[in-house]
Amino acid sequence: MTRPLGIAALLAIGLLILLALIGPAIVPHDPLATRVASGLQPPSAVHWFGTDQLGRDIFSRVVVATRLDLAIAASAVCLSLVTGAAIGAACGYFGGVLDRWAGRVVDMLMAFPLFVVAMALVVALGNSVANIVYATAIINLPFYIRFARAEVAVRRDAGYVQAARLGGAGPWRIVFGTLLPNLAPSLAVQMSLNLGWAILNAAGLSFIGLGVRPPAAEWGVLTAEGAPFLISGQWWVAVFPGLALMGAVFAFNLAGDALRDLLDPRRRTT
Amino acid sequence: MDRRDFLMRGAGVAASLGFAAPSLAQGRAETLRVLAESAANSRDPHGDGVNVPSLGTFTNVYDRLVNFDRSEVLPSVYRYDYSRLIGELAERFEEANDGKSLVFHLRRDATFHDGRPVTAEDVKWSLDRAVSLPASKRQLATGSMTDPAQFVAVDRHTFRIDCPRKDRYTLPNLALTQASIINAEEARRRATAADPWATEWLRNNAAGGGAYRIEGWTAGQQIVYGRFDQWKSGLLPKIRRAVLQVVPAATARVASLQKGDADIVLQLPPKDIDAIATDGRVRVASIPVVTSFRFIAFNTQTKPFDDVRVRQAIAYALPYQGMFDGAVFGHGTPLFGGPSFTPAAADFPQAMPYHLSLEKARTLLAEAGLDQGFQTTFSYNAGDATIAEPVALLVQEGLAAIGIKVEIEKVTAAQWATRLTEKKVPFYVESSAAWFNDPDYFFRIFFQGDWRWNFGSFVNADLAAILDKARWETDRATYDRLMREAIAIVFREVPVALLWLPSFEVAMQPDVTNFTYYIHGQVDFRPITRIA
């Protein structure tokens, strides 16, 4: 039974979404206001998570970052989901030359050191939020293509597809009207798992200086910029954003796991 | 290639790059372990695409005719003295022909690493090569050395340089790594018709006679230096073996130093230097680099920065003290808030007479017809983010107060160079340094010319005329007067707004003494001693 962890994860995701919506309205300090004189102060009653090098309130920055992080992760995953599922489903359904060539291309992409490719893309296109989203989406793409292709190929001749065909539906309607909706639950699982991965990926890019542009707050950037302070003893600069990041990724992963168990009767555990 | 072949090839490469097996484990007093952010990429002092760490390699592996003398600036820490030159390969040297010629008398006992004596022919070949290859040519030209015909091997141990006129920059140029002396015979053997200067070979092989030999070279990771026991151009160094290892993360370098695993650590951000200094287990040396500057540059050729009032307005609106404290934690020497628009001294960089005054800034902006403010982009180099990013954030916040809306742009290190070279950045923070201390030299690099180093793309006919006069001026008082005029122009015109003078900072174990700082900021192993 996966309920306790799964429910906790769903609650956590609910909280994250809430913070993303109302976060900027409820934070105690302006997340962008600097006060150099009170830089690098440890957590206190005024600054719950302490302050950073320029005296900005870390608590406020962590809360405000929720929106941007969720937005990056969600748009990257949606982008790759939509394109990947469409390409994959078309390949799986039609098969033939298209499928063979698409398969080759996907194989090629799978063989790539994806993180390095993402790095190169961000370096090439510039480190705007949109480009970070594209880079993350592109490196997720092959998984969705593979996934959708395999699932569609299995169901191509299932009873309900045959029925739709007999009912006079064209191939496009079958793929997008009948097959893809049937894949939705398993795609949802993939999506949930990938959301966490997308956040981690963005954090990795931040660590090598390819994160979102300042002054925007994003957990990965906050953690990466705080990391050098770990060794000199100002742990709070990196630890709190790191915990937020970990919590979010953790919640998405657990939720994905729980969903998977719910949807996949073979792996259902009770 | 099958797996076995592949493994064997791998092993072969590893073996060829590996070390002579015996004894890295010598007495601690005779070894030195240096950690740096990156390592040398060439062994050719005239090579193109040579990075800054390579200059450290050249310093230790090659000799030059002369070297800068040094003076103690902190207890047992030295810095090079630009005004005093001493012989290195040259036992002595003198002027001749009204100062148009310089004559060098070479040490008779000096040899290259292969045992061959150093002769005037080697010196001539090396300098011929230096003025012929594009990477070193431009630098030596600043000292009136442009043509191989100027270099004369008088006899086996006498060498002469003839210049069209007496030039105060000739000698200091000969102390730079671009004037390193190469074993000509060995290099010539490797030259080909297509590559007469053996650039291919020298990039991957050293052919020098300096105090150290390269014993291990693992590209981008580690360089092992062993002392050349027959070195004659100075006192035999105390350090027998020095290892330079690349550790990209500053935090890891700090940790190693504090745990006693590293002896000298370079390229630490001010934050870490502070942490180490308060910790007290290791020693920190901080030396102002008087030929360098950190500044905010405007592209004076593009709107709205072509209007001097806009530049002045911004210079009055910058939160200088906040930047100095927040970005470099007060490490360096402030170059803001100077006393007057008429400079009292002739040296440069010196503090500009701008300070935070929003009222003046608003007035100037209104005079320029921009009282509503404007929008612009402020850029910085991602490779410089530890310092440049806080600066950018504070610029953004500070200029908002006078209605200038700033968007911050972080440019990757690789693109940065290209963008600056193409003059495509309107408003940015950067730092740089010149090799020599004289203000006219500094001005010629940074305030004129159509190249990257004229950061403000500054064009000013008066300044150009002054610099032309100052170039050959030998009377000290006249020179100083000219330079004060030049400095006043820069103060008024603000092609760049000076922030502060950076310091070279190094952290080392307390028993490391006699560290000597050179302008390239790399470690010269030769003078270093360790208290046993």
Next chain:
Amino acid sequence: MRQSIPAFAARRLLAILPVLAGAVVFVFVVMRLLPADPAAFLVTGPQGGPEQIAALRARLGLDRSIPEQLARYVRDVLSGDLGRSLTTGEPVLADLLQRLPASLELTIAAFAVALAAGIALGTAAAFRPGSAVDHACRFIATAGNSLPGFVVGLCLIYVFYVRLGWSPEPVGRLDGLMVPPPAVTGFLLADSLLAGDGAAFRSALGHLVLPAATMALFALAPLARITRAALIEVLASDYVRTARALQLPTRLVVVHYALHNAAVPIVTTLGLIFSYMLGANVLVEKVFAWPGIGSYALEAVLSADYAPIQGYVLLVALSFAAVNLLVDILYGLLDPRARIRP
């Protein structure tokens, strides 16, 4: 039609050629998209003017048209020349071969740790699905998967090196002043054993622990998950139920029947994870100053150094293909049905 293993392998090898060709061209084009001029980047000081940039561009062939550059690059690659790195000044092939063993050693060590821990967690979970043990296993594995590698690495360094002093300096593969054993395989653990150098072996092992643990943590979750799922399926199968009904010892059931039969899906996932780890260790290598191919590629990307990135991607694609091939062969051995041509 059933194929022999070599024929099967040959067919797979042929199939990866287009993949490699695609990789070469794709990366070449992406690199040329970078709006950075390596020549301008390398000319680091005012001693270098426009002439030096021009000379460097000419030497690097950057002054030619892109198709011409590509043609020359392909020609060079076919003759075994991957170009020269600007940041290290060495030929890329030599750099990569010299660094590959370091990355492989780290990846294999991390993989072994992850595999042992993942299978243990997955097995423990599979035998009591839904129990507290199952939840705990899932919690641990997922937590490991939820932190960026660089954060884990830095925390481990802080705790085990700076605070406790249990771990050696997190720099490279050996103690700074230690003489490496003569290179035979390039794997320091193997080389030090071959040379009978106990001190080097201990040092190499000590340096390997933290980075390998950092990487292993990330691979734990998928391994535990796939083991658990595969085992649950197998345990529910007829033959295991039969074996259990016959009251064969649990150990025998688990090791001999269940794990053996669950091996097919596990092996497939393993291949994917291993390849992924080889490409994803970039940040871990950076944090631990590990002289592998990942940190090499990272530096190259940040300094617009084309040749090393191209060489790196080619090498990783090649390794990926090799691992895939290995997986396919293992798969064929484990399950002869896979060798039947579709």
